[in-house]
Amino acid sequence: LAQALADAEQGDGTTLQAIADLYNGRNADGTYSNESEAMAVIDCASGLTDMDDLAGWDLVGVSPLFGPIVAASLSLTEAPAFCDPANVEPQASIAFTGAAPVIVIGGTGDPATPFPMAERMVNRIGPQATLVVFDGEGHGQSLTDPCLLDVVTQTLLTATAPAAGTVCTQQG
Secondary structure: OHHHHHHHHOOOOHHHHHHHHHHHOEOOOOOEOOHHHHHHHHHHHHOOOOHHHHHOOOHHHHOOOOHHHHHHHOOOOOOOHHHOHHHOOOOOOOOOOOOOOEEEEEEEEOOOOOHHHHHHHHHHHOOOEEEEEEEEEOOOHHHOOHHHHHHHHHHHHHOOOOOOOOEEEOOO
16 A cells, blocks of 8 residues: 555556555456445344444544545445344354364454454354454454464364464564
């Protein structure tokens, strides 16, 4: 982003445009994906997102410039109709009955998946699920953080869950 902004100051907005297109799901042919809308529906229908939790976020207070945009993209300005329990089909059980361990990684500073969602998922999966806490910033850290990579690798190699209460703290 810093390089894109520096380039834009010099009159080249190509990288900023590419970032905006990526964020907004704009395809090369000028059409847009429906990923944002689909994710909102999936979040609500999964039962893992609690609109009351999200409604308490003061995005505008934290960021007067970007807060309103983020709030609108997350449908936080009002709970969408598809989040109304009367409009949602009954949820299927996601309880896991297999023998293999299931690890759920929840990041305390994950901008895309709030930590309470990881806790809810572990509770819904059942006793085979183990929550691994990533104490740091970012989304999708399991392939870049050395501690998480080790936890995932060891689980796959040994078919043994990590110890309950495992925490990986972001390095650097």
